Structures are given as structure tokens and as C-alpha cells.
Amino acid sequence: MAQYDFGIVGLGVMGRNLLLNVADHGFAAAGLDVDGEKASAFEKAAKEGQQVKGTTSAEEFAGSIKTPRAIMLLVPAGKPVDAAIQTLLPFLEKGDIVIDGGNSYFPDTDRRVAELEEKGIHFFGMGISGGEKGARFGPSMMPGGDKNAYERLRPVFEAIAAKVDGEPCVAYLGNGSAGNYVKMAHNGIEYALMQLISESYDLLKRGLGFEDAELQPIFEEWNNTELKSFLIEITSDILKKKDEGSDELLVNFVSDRARSKGTGKWTSQDAMNLQVPVPVIDAAVTMRDLSAYKTERVKAAELLKVAPTEIGAVDKQKFVAQLKNAYYFAMINTYAQGLAQLFVASKEYNYELKLEEVAKIWRGGCIIRALCLEDFRKAFQKQPDLPNILLDEEIGATLLAKQGDTRDIIKIAIDKGIPLPAFMASLSYFDGYRSATLPTNLVQAQRDYFGAHQYERTDREGVFHTEWK
Template identity: 55%
Template sequence: MSKLMYDFGLVGLGVMGHNFILNVADNDFTVCGLDLDEEKVRSLIEAGGDSQKVTATTEVGTFVTSLSSPRKIMLLVPAGDLVDKAIESLLPHLDQGDIIIDGGNSFFTNTDRREAYLKEKGINFFGAGVSGGAEGARKGPSIMPGGNKEAYEYIRPIFEAASAKFKGEPCVTYLGPKSAGNYVKMVHNGIEYGLMQLTSEIYDVLKKTCDLSNDELSATFDQWNKGRLQSFLIEITAEIFMKDDNIAEGRLVDNILDKARQKGTGKWTSQNAMDLGIPVPSIDIAVSMREISALKDIRLKADEIYSRPEPVVRDKSELLKQAEEALYFSFIVTYAQGLHQLAEASESYGYELNLSEVAKIWRAGCIIRAALLDDISTTFSEAPGLKNILMATSFVTKVQAALPSVRALVSHGVKSGIPLPGLSNSLTYFDAFTSGRLPLNLIQAQRDHFGSHTYERIDQEGIFHTDW
């Protein structure tokens, strides 16, 4: 290694780390990588070419001393114990005021713990969610940092340069103190689960009741991607249907086993929403469907035991119209649920989130990027105290217009025996959220009957109990 002092350090030179550090270097910062794997170190140095801007090492001490002060070190290692081990390996070599950034999907309470621990030692710690996959890391991801606001100024130029851009605006901003960044990334991933589940259901109903070929499915999603459903997930779905299988005959999508895996961020979103008392059923069911999909052996046996109705064949043009409107409605509802959770978490955990800014940095680079987010950002900007976009005038018209198609499509799925839990949960959430009177009065009566849990009345204030 040369004696040049490097602007930015990165620990963990897997695909994400390798790509992100080269991205930073492309934006005229000098970078140094650290990995215990000599091959990964060698690969990064080779990728940097003859440039003096990129280097790497397997030695922690050499790595830290090569960085300019305050040292700005990003960790891109798997969440969990490896993050703590990486921090402990760095600590003996750091000075007060240095900055460590966890770029992985760490659970937000772990980030709070690490931030408090390092603060005692005079080290600034950031949880910074990074979304966009390997390609985003290389070409520009959406970055969600949270931590000390003053210390963020040292990393802001690097993150703004390396992030994705939407009409010239960087898809990164300071979100708030402590674990604000990791929390926002967690909910981002929960929304991602919901959108993916919804897209898969639309695929299922179109394939089973319209008998659309993969070519037709691709053309449909490609057309939708040119309209109000424009988004990364719709774009790649169109591409997926056209991919030939290089092992067997036909298209690859038809030979992929229907068992979806998960890394936990969707589950965390769902669990924490329950802790906060915020309903996110479109996200909840997306997590549950991945769990159901894992029960492949049992599902196959159950399929032989139970009969189901034959899919009701529908007019193609009518069904496609309903499918587009239902998907658009459900996308809105899923974003609404996730952002409502962020609004409540911001108050409960002191994040001071600006939801307009959150939606802004999701407009490019990240997995849930979509044209819809521009409207969402504008809506929150115009109504800063808003918690749920379903209450915004600008969304009432959009949602109201789509409702007949949503109801028709969900009904069509029920009649055809096709599970549409994401779509139906989105509709049920909407119907409950917009109902001035729910049957929960009966539940309160039951609770008081068997457990003397008391109830409130509609005609006078106070807490009541009845001897049933």
C-alpha cells in the first residue's frame, strides 16, 4: 500500500462491498478496503486498475492508519455478531471522533445498543440502510443514514456522490438520530415484501384465468411499467417472463420452485408494527405467504385431499384492466401502511422523520422505487402532520376510482379458488380503516363477560363493567 491517506474505508469486500467501494472511487474519492480473504483484496485492487485511488488490505491496523481523519469506515458484513466483531477489531486503532457506518440490515435495537456503546468511547456510529442490490451498490443505491447529525456532515459528500440520483437529486439524506436509518430500511424491506406478494398474485390470476403466455405476461407488465405503475419491481417482472432456461426447456420462471425464502426484515417490520399498534396487514400476509410457501410437502398432500373450483375464465381485456387498477390500489395501500408505521415509530423512538424526505430518497436506486413515490413525497410535503396518505385529498380520487376493480378481482379470485391474500388484505384494511363503525363493540362485551375487562360506551364517558 502507498502512504496516501484515503478518504473512505470499507470492511467486507463481498459483492456489495466490492461494488460500493468502486462506486465511491468513481466519484473521485480515494478508498481503502479491508477483508480477511486475500482473494477479495486482490480482486478489488485489480478492479481499481493503475489508479492510486483504490487499495485494499487484510491487516486491520494498516487499514485504519491509512485513512484520513476523522476516519470514515463503512461495514458491509452480514447482520448479527459479525458486525460486533468487526467493530471490536477496529476499536483499538480508532481515535475519538472517528465514524463507523453499518451498511447492513441490522435490527434497529442492535444499532441503538452499538451507538450508545461507541458514544461512550467517543466514536460516532451510523446505521445506514443501503438498497439497490449489487447493481445499485455499483451504480448508485438509495442510502438511509441515521446517527449523529453533526458527524453526518463528514460522510454526506461521499454518500451524496455515490447515491442514486432522481432528476439530479441524491437519493440519500440524514434521517434522524440513533437507529433512524436502520429502522427506515427495515420498513422499506417490509413494503418490498408486500409489493412482491401483490405482484405475484396478479401474475397468478392472469395466468390461471386468462391463460396468458409468458410473452403476453411480459408485454402486460412492460406496458404497465410505462404508466402509473412504473417501478423497479414491475420492470424486472416483465424481464423475468422472457428469460429462457439454460438447463431445461422453456422459460426459467416456470422451472423455479414455489418456495420463497426470507432474511427476516419483513418479519421484523410486522412484529414491530404490532408493538406500535399500527396495522400493516398487506405486509403481515406477505410474510405469512413466504412461510406457507415453505410448507411445500404438506401443500402437495393437501392439494390431493381437497377439491377446488375450476378457474373462472374471463375476458382478457376486462381482466387486465381490473388487474392494473387492483395492483395500483394495493401498491398505494402498502406504501400507506409502511409510512404510517414510520410516522408512529418516529414519535415513539424520537427519530423526527420527515416522511416527504423518506419518500424522496426511495424514488431511485432502491428496490421499491416507483413513480408513485413522487406523488407520496409531494403529499407529505404539503401536509407535514399527515400520517396516512389515504387521508390525503390527492389520493382519495385515485383510490376511489380503483375500488370497483379491486372488489371485482378479489371476488373473481375467491370464485376461482385462487389465493389473493395480499389483494384481499389490502382491500379489507381499506374497508376497516374507512369504517366509522366496526363490530368490535361485541368483542369488548365478550371480554367484559368472561374477564371483567370493562368497556366504554358511545353515549357517555367513563369505564364500565356489567355483571353479565
């Protein structure tokens, strides 16, 4: 009998935890997995009295969910999503809703929306952030799809989402693949912030010789300031964790080859397609790629030795205070770039995103949650059509106050030979964005010189070509 309120396909890390979260909020929850052990483990993990069911039969699963059905897929992105849809299709009816909660590539979502629309089924792409714990106790969720169909999902999603000041970290975002796009940009920002924190750690440890024991308190302290954020908090935890049976930090034994599943790269790629500059995200993707060249890096470390420039004694306390300001500066620039990408993408793909809502639902539950999101929300509240948060007067004034320290920190890193590509990209972006004139007039002249590509003039209308020599 159809008695379950909500179903999830894929009871792995995310699916199992999210469905237990659904059950905790009083909804009858059904799960489907190809693996029978995962299906019964889900049932066993539920609390007494909760109405839950785990099965490996798609027919039984779909038949047990109240119509119009609300079924979320939490399977790996790509082919498994299409496979899961095909498994469900024979048992679905017009008006049912299928939500892809994974990190799917947004053009795949647009294709699935169109394919299922022909069958009268609503398809939602919904980014979910917060990892295992978030899924279990309150994630940030970024749904996109049919606005009317969202009303069937709203009660469940608002109940299970993280809350900030009583407001749920979920909101209907827009049409088609809007939800997957916003999650992709979220992950691009996530890559960039992680890179900025890693560069800060490298400059402290390798550049200025801070001892391991000196590092953790810095991040712990930062997390009690305007830098308060999930990524700073977990960095402080990581820098506390000793390797089992040793006095050394575990992180010192972690391989420096960084892996990735693609969302950061997609953010950069689509930013290029849209011609939106996101250089801090690009730098983060590049540094993960460079990290994979371990063998060559080890060889180059021997071959390309450079003695650091002598900079004299550094006042550690002052340095940490300046680094904190530089991190804040670069962090704001990073969000500015990701949000500017969303501003353009929304117009290009007709998502009709409200950036105030995006900032609101990123304040809690997700990996990039941070105190500063409230400032961005206020900025978009004041000016819903703000193309870049750097143009908000208050945010701009804060950045101006911190740019000097950012320059000092970068100078020290240059002298010490420590790579700070993300910090440098944030400062160059800031300097470029606030330049009323750029040297691209010369680029235009060069294009016209070698390719007769023509140029516009600053003093009169029209397009021009010159024989330059």
C-alpha cells in the same frame, strides 16, 4: 500515511461495488476483508489512476484513512458486525465514524450506538438498497446517527447515491437506529409488493389460463404507466428469460419455496409491538412461510380439491385493465401502511423522521423505487404531519376510483380458488380504515362479559362493567 477518504470493511457483493462507486467519484478508497483474494480483486477492479487499496490488516486499513475516519461495515448482519467493530476498535480514535451499511436489526444498532458513544466514536446505522448494481452505480441510502457527524459523510454519500431529477437519493434521516428502521420498513414494503406481483401472475396464469407468452407484455406495458417501478420492470425481464437450451421460461423451473433473511418479519413484528396495522406486509411474510410447507401443500392439493366456480367467459383485455387498477390500489395501500408505521415509530423511538425525505430518497436507487413515490413526497410536502397517505385528498380520490376494480378482481380470484391474501388485505385495510364505526364494540362487550375488562360508552364518559346475563 493517512491519505484515504473513505473505508469499507467487507468486500463482498455490496462492499466491493460500493467502494468502486466511491472511487469512481474521485475519492481515495480503502477496503478491508478477511479474505486476501477479495482485497486484491477489489484493487484490480478499480480503474487506472484511481487511488484504491485493499488489505486484510485492520491496522494498515485504519492507519491509511484520514481522520476523523469514515469507515463503513458491509458484512452480514448480526455477529459479524460486532466482530468487525472489535477488529477495528484498537485502531480508532475519538471523533471517528463507523457506519453499518448492512440490514442490521435496529435494536442492535441502538446498542452499538451506546457502546461506541462511550468511546467517543459515532456509530451510524445506514440501510442501503439497490442490490449489487445499485451499490456499483447509485443506491438509495438511509443513514441515521449523529446529525453533526453526518457532515463528514455527506460529500461521499451524496456523490455515490442514485439521483432523481438531480437530487441524491440519500438524506440524513434521524437519530440512533432511524436509518436501519427505515430500511427495515422499506424491505417490509418490498416483500408486500413482490407478493402482490406474484398474486397477479398466479391469477393470470393459473386462474385465467393466460399462456406464458401472454404474461410478459402485460408487465412490460404496465411499466410504461403509473405502475412504473423497479419491481414491475424486473418482473417483465424475468418473464422473458428462457431456460438455457429450452423454449420454456426459466421461472417455471424455479422452486416455489421462498427464502428470507428476516427484515420483512421484523417489520411485521415491530408493527405489532407499536400496534400499527400493516396487513399487506403481514400477508407477504405469511405467504413466504406457507411456501416452505411444500410437502404438506402437495399432499393437500390432492386431498382438498375444489372445483372452481364457473364464471363464464372472461374478457381478457378488460380483466388485465382491472387487474392493473387493482395492483395500483394495493400498491398504494402497501406504501401507506409502511409509511404509517414509520410515522408511529418515529414518535415512539424519537427518530424525528421527515417522511417527505423518506419518500424523496426512495424515488430512485432502491428496490421499491416507483413513480408514485413522487406523489407521496408531494403529500408530505403539503402536510408534514400526515399520519397516513390515504388521508391525502388526491391519493384518496385515486384509490376511490380504483377500489371497484379491486373488488371485481378479488371476486374472480375467490371463484377460481386462487389465493390473493395481499390484495384482500389491502382492500380490507382500506375498508377498515374508512369505517367510522367498526364492530369492535362487540369485542369490547365480549371482553367485559368473560373477563370484566370494562368498556367505554359512546354516549357518556367513564368506564363501565355489566353483568351481561
